[in-house]
Amino acid sequence: DTAVSQTPKYLVTQMGNDKSIKCEQNLGHDTMYWYKQDSKKFLKIMFSYNNKELIINETVPNRFSPKSPDKAHLNLHINSLELGDSAVYFCASSRMGTGELFFGEGSRLTVL
Amino acid sequence: GENVEQHPSTLSVQEGDSAVIKCTYSDSASNYFPWYKQELGKGPQLIIDIRSNVGEKKDQRIAVTLNKTAKHFSLHITETQPEDSAVYFCAASRGGGSNYKLTFGKGTLLTVNP
Numbered sequence: 001d002t003a004v005s006q007t008p009k010y011l012v013t014q015m016g017n018d019k020s021i022k023c024e025q026n027l028g029h030d031t032m033y034w035y036k037q038d039s040k041k042f043l044k045i046m047f048s049y050n051n052k053e054l055i056i057n058e059t060v061p062n063r064f065s066p067k068s069p070d071k072a073h074l075n076l077h078i079n080s081l082e083l084g085d086s087a088v089y090f091c092a093s094s095r096m097g098t099g100e101l102f103f104g105e106g107s108r109l110t111v112l
Numbered sequence: 113g114e115n116v117e118q119h120p121s122t123l124s125v126q127e128g129d130s131a132v133i134k135c136t137y138s139d140s141a142s143n144y145f146p147w148y149k150q151e152l153g154k155g156p157q158l159i160i161d162i163r164s165n166v167g168e169k170k171d172q173r174i175a176v177t178l179n180k181t182a183k184h185f186s187l188h189i190t191e192t193q194p195e196d197s198a199v200y201f202c203a204a205s206r207g208g209g210s211n212y213k214l215t216f217g218k219g220t221l222l223t224v225n226p
Contacts, residue, residue, distance in 0.1 A: 041199055099161065
């Protein structure tokens with residue numbers, strides 16, 4: 001069984017469109033994250049949620065809106081997509097009190 | 113905020129040799145230092161971590177050392193194998209409770225030649 005699953009794995013879309021990425025974890029963790037990995041492989045945190053509450057909100061354009069309907073799910077909605085949004089977006093989860101992140105396999109977003 | 117520098121950006125070794133990757137961090141309050149391995153097309157996976165109350169930790173062929181005074185930590189892989197080829201990331205965090213905000217280094221592409 002997949003521990004952290006993201007859908008879709010690939011998105012190709014035009015500038016100006018809106019897209020969503022979904023993430024689910026079945027590890028029973030209470031903290032979930034979104035990370036962005038750019039073309040140079042640099043990994044940067046975007047958001048984290050603990051039990052549906054926003055904990056970390058890095059300097060991310062407000063076109064990016066995370067939503068956590070329950071502690072097993074964290075979705076990412078992106079409005080008005082720009083070329084610079086092209087990247088691989090990773091969802092991750094962790095158990096409270098530990099630092100180990102369990103990453104999904106990533107969602108590669110390409111904005112044309 | 114925290115800043116993590118990682119060197120080298122690429123490393124090529126012969127199978128059986130050792131590989132060393134080094135990182136420095138800026139925030140003296142950071143207390144948690146994990147290393148992640150990312151294979152092509154996959155998400156990063158934790159391979160070893162160390163906390164600031166420990167100077168060294170070993171797990172089979174992998175070891176991590178931490179020098180808090182100098183604010184640097186290193187990953188050592190001995191007897192490298194082709195399957196060790198991947199991108200390796202160091203990270204640092206203050207850590208605690210639900211607030212582990214990892215700052216990653218820029219990664220090292222390790223290639224192990226058979």
